[in-house]
Amino acid sequence: MGSECSALIALPYRTRGSHDCSMGTSAALNDAQASVLAWVRAGCPDGVYTEGYSHRLTARALASRGLVKISGHGDSWRAVLTDAGRDWSPTSVPHAASAPSALPPERSRATVGREAPVQGVPSFSAPSAEPADRESSPVSEAQPLVADHSHPVVKAMLASSLVANVSDDQLERALGIVLAVADNCAKRGWKVEADPAGHFTVRSEPDVVVVRVVEEREKRDVYLDVDITERKYDWQRVSPSRVEVFAGRLRVEVQHGTAVQWWADRKRWAVESKLDQVAIATAQFFATAVESRIERRAQHERDLVAWAEAIEHAKEQHLRALNSDRAAEQVARWRRASELRAYAKAVRAAASNTSGASASDALKWARWLEAEAGRLDPTTDPDAIRINAPKNPSTWDLSKYMPRGWTAGHPPAGPDQ
Numbered sequence: 001m002g003s004e005c006s007a008l009i010a011l012p013y014r015t016r017g018s019h020d021c022s023m024g025t026s027a028a029l030n031d032a033q034a035s036v037l038a039w040v041r042a043g044c045p046d047g048v049y050t051e052g053y054s055h056r057l058t059a060r061a062l063a064s065r066g067l068v069k070i071s072g073h074g075d076s077w078r079a080v081l082t083d084a085g086r087d088w089s090p091t092s093v094p095h096a097a098s099a100p101s102a103l104p105p106e107r108s109r110a111t112v113g114r115e116a117p118v119q120g121v122p123s124f125s126a127p128s129a130e131p132a133d134r135e136s137s138p139v140s141e142a143q144p145l146v147a148d149h150s151h152p153v154v155k156a157m158l159a160s161s162l163v164a165n166v167s168d169d170q171l172e173r174a175l176g177i178v179l180a181v182a183d184n185c186a187k188r189g190w191k192v193e194a195d196p197a198g199h200f201t202v203r204s205e206p207d208v209v210v211v212r213v214v215e216e217r218e219k220r221d222v223y224l225d226v227d228i229t230e231r232k233y234d235w236q237r238v239s240p241s242r243v244e245v246f247a248g249r250l251r252v253e254v255q256h257g258t259a260v261q262w263w264a265d266r267k268r269w270a271v272e273s274k275l276d277q278v279a280i281a282t283a284q285f286f287a288t289a290v291e292s293r294i295e296r297r298a299q300h301e302r303d304l305v306a307w308a309e310a311i312e313h314a315k316e317q318h319l320r321a322l323n324s325d326r327a328a329e330q331v332a333r334w335r336r337a338s339e340l341r342a343y344a345k346a347v348r349a350a351a352s353n354t355s356g357a358s359a360s361d362a363l364k365w366a367r368w369l370e371a372e373a374g375r376l377d378p379t380t381d382p383d384a385i386r387i388n389a390p391k392n393p394s395t396w397d398l399s400k401y402m403p404r405g406w407t408a409g410h411p412p413a414g415p416d417q
Helices: 002-009 031-041 054-064 083-087 152-158 168-187 225-229 271-351 357-376 395-399
Strands: 068-071 078-081 191-194 199-204 207-222 241-256 259-264
Touching: 031 054, 031 078, 031 083, 054 068, 054 078, 078 083, 152 168, 152 191, 152 199, 168 191, 168 199, 168 207, 168 241, 168 271, 207 271, 241 271, 259 271, 271 357, 271 395
Parallel strands: none
Antiparallel strands: 068 078, 191 199, 199 207, 207 241, 241 259
16 A cells, blocks of 8 residues: 555646646646545545644545545545546656655653554555645745743743643743733833733733733544553554644634634744734724723713613602502592592481481481591691602602612712722
8 A cells, every 4th residue: 555655646736726627647636635545545544644634625626526525524524436536547757745654743741642653553644734725825934932031921931831731842932922922012011910820911001911822732643652551462453542632833812801812823824923913902902991991981971961860750750659649549538538428418318207216326327427528538638638749759769760770879880880
């Protein structure tokens, strides 16, 4: 399989834009496409493409040309040759591009494990991770940054959890990025302080922005020492363990509240080339915070005016409800009194048609009915037949008529409360 792969990898480079859909002997593939085609032809053996998904993107390009068929996604992803793929052959054989090892050594700490081929594990040449259509694009290069370990922020970051967030290989780069961002922020008059949690803060009173420099992680198939040492035979195949390891890509995050902006190493640039945007994003966060604070204070002023108007409206509502209830009660009493008087008059008429003790008792009952009517009738009480307007209604009475979320006892809280 090794000779077959090397023959297929050494294929003519296909320039960007020279689209050719023919599947005959004139169809040219670039190095990455040829290597993926060789890998599919070999049955897609494990342990070859262990980083990222660039081989799947390349396989899609092969599928668009009818050389392979793709099915599934994630762990169920599969690629098989078509008849055109089996019959395909290169038209010329220039020099073969160098390809990384199928299982590159792990650069993270030794306690994680190692990604190296062992006896019983087949080796295979993997293609370059750079997509073919980007090879002609310029790559942003940034000047390497040097970390001054005597700088207060760098010293504090070395003593923080930053060392656990990056691999040993990327630690110096991370410290250089920290120093560059910290100095740039300090030049703008912002206060920079390192935090033991592994980040540093940039403060423009009263606003604070959190800056983190971390190394991205990804899951890879790693051959752990414990798996290798437990092998009983040299020819025994060792299955890798799927673990999360450092990916070798640094990432800078700027966070203000719940808003986050970030920049990371990518194939076409290093994060050092994006550091000028960190200070710009920080300044934008601060400017947005100031504008938001001004707007909140203006809104608070508007709320205070609306609250005072709501208090007066609540007093009117309370007065209306209070007198409406009194009116309903007085009408009921007045009707009751009128009914009692009418009934007393009827009782007196009945007493005039009797004599003796019966007439005397009837008249006594009529007088009691008339007295009760006088007691119930609100029109006989001058203090009752007027509008009730309390000068100082309680906050409890007024709060029932305030807008939702407001109370008559306290004005709306200020933006800083």
